[in-house]
Amino acid sequence: MKYVYVLVSSPNDLYYEQALMSVYSLRRHMKDADVVFLVDDTTAASFFGKRSELKSYAASVIPVSFDDTVNGVARSRILKTTIPDYIHDDFLYIDCDTVITGELSSVEKHTADIAGVLDGHVMLGDHVHKDYFLKRDKKLGFCGTEKNGFHVNSGVFFVKNTETSKQFFKLWHELWKYGYTVKKDHHDQSAFNEAWYRMRFGNAFLDGEWNCQLSHGGLAYLKDAKIIHYYSSEFGGKNYLPYYKLADASLLKRIKEAGTITDDIKTMIESPKFQFNKVHLVNDKRIVSIMQSPLLFTLADMKAHAPHVFKFFEAQAGGIRALAKKVKRLKR
Helix, strand or coil: EEHHHHHHHCCCCCCHHHHHHHHHHHHHHHHCEEEEEEEEEEHHHCCCCCHHHHHHEEEEEEECCCCCCCCHHHHHHHHCCCCCCCCCCEEEECCCEEEEECCCHHHHHHHHHCEEEEHHCCHHCCCCCCHHHHHHHHHCCCCHHHHCCCEEEEEEEEECCCCHHHHHHHHHHHHHHHHHCCCCCCHHHHHHHHHHHCCCCCCCEHHHHHHECCCCCCCHHCCCCCCEEEEHHHHHHCCCCEEHHHCCCCCCCCHHCCCCCHHHHHHHCCEEEEEEECCCCCCHHHHHHCCCHHHHHHHHHHHCCCHHHHHHHHHHHHHHHHCCCCHHHHHH
């Protein structure tokens, strides 16, 4: 049984620091775990100086050579969709933007060839990103997510070393390659779910605790979470509010500067389920239902860049709401 990370990183990003924090947290709970890092040749060549500590936590680092014309995103996706070419045992794949909160070996009890956690911890009909998933699938010519009625998150998944799982990866890789080269879409999760559908894996789910997606319904699983997934893609945006302290880019930059995980950050990792900043929860279902609406983002941009225009429309909306409430009272 192996625990596999895929890492493509340079000194100019924070992926190495995320991976270092994740594997450090894994080693706290599983000192003898067979942890494997699958990396590209450029990343492997950067493991010196302040980028050398990760090797001390890995049982092995497997470097894979690429042509210089292949960019970092493609390298990462190629490695991820071809893991069985290099790993010939059962394994648990773990994204780098994670924190391990407990012992993981019990995942071996799962009997499916491949098992993963529902994206957003909900079926498709209840997912806030439903339209986004279906729009992307349509662009790619896929139908798996809609046919299955769910979307599996490809950030954490368990794989048995079987012929069926190898067939899945071959199909996943071909579907991803088609999307990347023909449709110019670099994401791997749509192809993952299309392959899942075509292989008829059905409800081969892991419990939500194996991939606790904090910002996507994961709080219900936080108490028993084994892996916290904080979605590093979110904090790339200029408007991102760092709700989870261990996902804060400033913290990762401190690790980069030190070349190691400092003692205060290690203390935080010892209690990862309590590392939240003060944030406001949105608990109005009307607001939640439009959180991905272009109209909402347009209003937010308007407030930021044209505040006078925003105030005008806000006043008009306030007047309409007041009138509607008055009419409603008169009807009673």
